[in-house]
Amino acid sequence: MKTVSAVELDGIDRKMLRLLQAEGRMTNADLARQVALSESACLRRLKALEAAQVIGRYAAVINERAVGLPISVFVTVTLASQAEAALTAFEQAVAAVPEVMECYLMTGGSDYLLRLVVRDVDDLERLHAKALTRLPGVNRVSSSVAMRTVVKRAALPV
Amino acid sequence: MKTVSAVELDGIDRKMLRLLQAEGRMTNADLARQVALSESACLRRLKALEAAQVIGRYAAVINERAVGLPISVFVTVTLASQAEAALTAFEQAVAAVPEVMECYLMTGGSDYLLRLVVRDVDDLERLHAKALTRLPGVNRVSSSVAMRTVVKRAALPV
DNA sequence: GTTGAAATCGGTAATTT
DNA sequence: AAATTACCGATTTCAAC
Numbered sequence: 001m002k003t004v005s006a007v008e009l010d011g012i013d014r015k016m017l018r019l020l021q022a023e024g025r026m027t028n029a030d031l032a033r034q035v036a037l038s039e040s041a042c043l044r045r046l047k048a049l050e051a052a053q054v055i056g057r058y059a060a061v062i063n064e065r066a067v068g069l070p071i072s073v074f075v076t077v078t079l080a081s082q083a084e085a086a087l088t089a090f091e092q093a094v095a096a097v098p099e100v101m102e103c104y105l106m107t108g109g110s111d112y113l114l115r116l117v118v119r120d121v122d123d124l125e126r127l128h129a130k131a132l133t134r135l136p137g138v139n140r141v142s143s144s145v146a147m148r149t150v151v152k153r154a155a156l157p158v
Numbered sequence: 159m160k161t162v163s164a165v166e167l168d169g170i171d172r173k174m175l176r177l178l179q180a181e182g183r184m185t186n187a188d189l190a191r192q193v194a195l196s197e198s199a200c201l202r203r204l205k206a207l208e209a210a211q212v213i214g215r216y217a218a219v220i221n222e223r224a225v226g227l228p229i230s231v232f233v234t235v236t237l238a239s240q241a242e243a244a245l246t247a248f249e250q251a252v253a254a255v256p257e258v259m260e261c262y263l264m265t266g267g268s269d270y271l272l273r274l275v276v277r278d279v280d281d282l283e284r285l286h287a288k289a290l291t292r293l294p295g296v297n298r299v300s301s302s303v304a305m306r307t308v309v310k311r312a313a314l315p316v
Numbered sequence: 317g318t319t320g321a322a323a324t325c326g327g328t329a330a331t332t333t
Numbered sequence: 334a335a336a337t338t339a340c341c342g343a344t345t346t347c348a349a350c
Contacts, residue, residue, distance in 0.1 A: 006226045017225070020218035024182050027335065041326050043337075054224040059217055059312065060178035066212040067175070067316045068164045072262065074271060091308050098315035104230065104304035113232060113304070117314065146262035146271070150249045154217065156275065157256035158225050 004053045012037065013045060014158045017054070021155035024058045061154075069117040072146040073124055075132060080139040082110040089136040097131050121145075162211045170195065171203060172316045175212070179313035182216045219312075227275040230259075230304040231282055233290060238297040240268040247294040255289050 009017075015035050019026060032042035049055045064070060077094075079086055087110070094103050094114065102115040118124045124143070132141050167175075173193050177184060190200035207213045222228060235252075237244055245268070252261050252272065260273040276282045282301070290299050 004221050004224045006228075007224050009225065017218065017220055021220060022215070022217070024216035024218045028337095029335065038327050039335090040328085040337080044325085052224065053221055056219045056221050057180070057312070058182035059180070059219050060175065060182045060213045061215050061217050062175055062179060062314050062316070063162050063211055063214050064314060066162045066165050066210065067167065067314060069314060069316075070164070074262075074264075095309045098311075100309055101311045101314070102307070103309035104232075105306040105308055106232075107303045107305050112308065113302070114309075144271070145265045147265050148263040149260070150263055150270065151253045151258055151261035151272075153256075153259045154215070156220050156222060156225060156227060156259070158220070158227075 007052050007054055009054070009158070013049065013054075016042070016045060016049065017158045018155055020055065020058075064117055068119055071118045071120065071124070072149070073116045073118055074144045074146065075114040075116060076140075076142045077112040077114065077132070077135070077138055078140040079110040079112075079137045081137060086110075086137040090138070093135045097127075097135075099127055099131075165210050165212055167212070167316070171207065171212075174200070174203060174207065175316050176313055178213065178216075222275055226277055229276045229278065229282070230307070231274045231276060232302045232304065233272040233274060234298075234300045235270040235272065235290070235293070235296055236298040237268040237270075237295045239295060244268075244295040248296070251293045255285075255293075257285055257289075 012035050016031060019031060019034055028043050028046065029039055031046070032039045035042060037045070046055075064072075077090075079090055087105070090112070091103070091105075094100055094112070097116075099116045099118060100114050101117055104113045105111075106113055116124075116127065118127060124145070128141065128143060132138070170193050174189060177189060177192055186201050186204065187197055189204070190197045193200060195203070204213075222230075235248075237248055245263070248270070249261070249263075252258055252270070257274045257276060258272050259275055262271045263269075264271055274282075274285065276285060282303070286299065286301060290296070
């Protein structure tokens with residue numbers, strides 16, 4: 001696996017990133033015009049950003065509501081042990097649950113924060129009982145439902 | 159503002175969405191081949207998905223570490239009041255903080271959950287003091303730092 | 317401080333798809 | 334029309350003198 005460390009970016013690079021976060025299918029010609037570079041210079045920079053994994057990929061951004069997954073649930077999970085093996089087992093298992101969109105290991109040692117997407121409360125209940133509490137090493141599981149998304153920023157503040 | 163409700167999707171639509179979440183710059187010809195449709199039929203479906211806002215946009219996916227924002231912080235905010243006006247004032251103000259990538263109103267009435275991205279702990283301290291605690295109507299602010307991202311799923315389970 | 321090699325960066329134009 | 338490559342010129346960096 002390739003861990004990517006911070007990269008030197010100038011103002012043009014940052015402008016390219018802002019534009020491409022808003023409109024990922026923009027043509028190179030358009031992009032070049034908006035950053036006031038020639039097409040070849042612009043493309044060279046773009047390829048460098050891709051090669052350095054500053055741009056990891058391009059993605060269609062899907063409306064969660066439109067595909068029937070309107071509810072985000074945040075789940076705090078505490079493990080019984082913080083032994084390396086326990087963490088690894090949990091992490092492998094949690095990554096295999098498709099509804100888990102994000103999972104973070106929080107400071108402190110053995111607490112995880114998850115964001116799930118679910119269809120409805122029945123779906124949440126099913127997941128809670130059938131998947132979450134059965135993950136290896138789990139001590140405590142606590143769920144909070146998001147009633148409404150207030151901010152979902154399209155672009156990083158680059 | 160256009161609120162999007164759930165849309166009927168068949169297996170081909172879902173396959174298109176999966177493919178485009180992984181590779182948003184795929185050409186229509188490629189996409190058509192992979193879902194075994196003609197290019198015109200494929201493009202018709204794609205345009206329909208875009209028009210229905212199932213696909214909201216296309217975006218370059220940026221590596222947060224590479225652009226120098228390697229730390230995610232989750233912040234719980236409790237407001238002093240749950241009056242409509244207090245919520246609105248808070249939400250407008252929080253949306254104006256660039257480091258706030260996400261903000262959710264949680265069930266229960268006046269608790270918000272935020273995800274911030276920061277450069278380092280100094281940056282977090284600065285934000286906490288200068289931005290978060292000064293947001294209108296804030297009663298209590300509690301931050302938890304993510305040590306590591308375990309899962310960041312590229313695609314919704316469609 | 318100047319010189320010169322090498323790297324960096326942009327542009328033009330030709331080629332490919 | 335768009336992407337890509339080849340080639341050239343300008344500028345910067347840096348080490349040796």
